[in-house]
Amino acid sequence: MNIIITGAPGRMGRTLVTLVHEHSRLTLAGATDRPDSSLLGTDIGALCGLGELNVPLVDDLEQCDPAADVVIDFTTPAASMDHLEYCRQQGIGLVIGTTGFSPEEKDLIAQAAREIPIVFAPNYSVGVTVLLSLVKQTAALLGDDYDVEIVEMHHRHKVDAPSGTALRLGEAAAEGLGRNLYDVAVYGREGAEGPREQQTIGFATLRGGDVVGDHTVVYATEGERIELTHKASNRNTFAKGALRAAQWLVDQPAGLYDMQDVLGLKNG
């Protein structure tokens, strides 16, 4: 199976290149970087310490193998929109790991998924995928008397907040409670805000050091609280999940899928 990796010199890009290289049934069919990058033309294998792979970094998917089976994208929302359009035109499946999309950009992804298969997930780890089910179920079991708050911490380089995973966890809790997250979300608190409004779902964002990705959903009431926590300790967990999604995707018809579809957790 031939895979193109966009944003290949990035944190996730390098991890994916390394795992594809180590995989017996996957071949790296192309690697891209942003148009003004000083790394263009460099062999991505050499850049990742794997030796020459004869895959030079290019600034455009048009310069990659048009017969590729799938594109894996962990870049920025603006870059992902370009990659989405290329895949739509070429009829190639797309795995999107990028986070921080606007509602309009999410609509464009959904529109493209009428023509090509797309897996779109803010977190490709098996642990977070299972956690999403637990969060929804726990919220439904506890009900309105438990206040839901979500805390996340990531490395100092992360640009979007709250994380895509935190928002998806919020959506799962809101679904369990019969609420729309975007009607009830509170993104941080400051000053004399008054007591907590019932029914809100709060987010707290921490940034620092090299934290790969920590998420906790807190359900608190008078006298007790439950906390559901996931901690990623390296990026292989995300990259392995994205490669699993890519291999699953090639057999799917056009549609918008997430990691719960890939793991078969939707109807079970």
Ligand SMILES: NC(=O)C1=CN([C@@H]2O[C@H](COP(=O)(O)OP(=O)(O)OC[C@H]3O[C@@H](n4cnc5c(N)ncnc54)[C@H](OP(=O)(O)O)[C@@H]3O)[C@@H](O)[C@H]2O)C=CC1
């Ligand atoms: N779904 C999941 O499981 C996970 C999602 N993520 C998300 O993935 C995204 C990337 O994260 P991370 O790898 O840490 O970020 P990085 O900044 O390390 O990597 C992104 C890479 O994309 C490059 N890039 C920017 N614009 C373009 C373009 N037009 N074409 C090709 N490449 C481009 C960047 O280049 P340059 O640096 O030179 O600008 C950079 O090398 C984030 O949105 C993050 O939240 C991260 C981990 C897991």
Ligand SMILES: O=C(O)C1=N[C@H](C(=O)O)C[C@H](O)C1
């Ligand atoms: O930027 C990151 O690093 C991560 N981003 C994703 C997110 O926004 O949820 C997933 C993971 O937590 C790492």
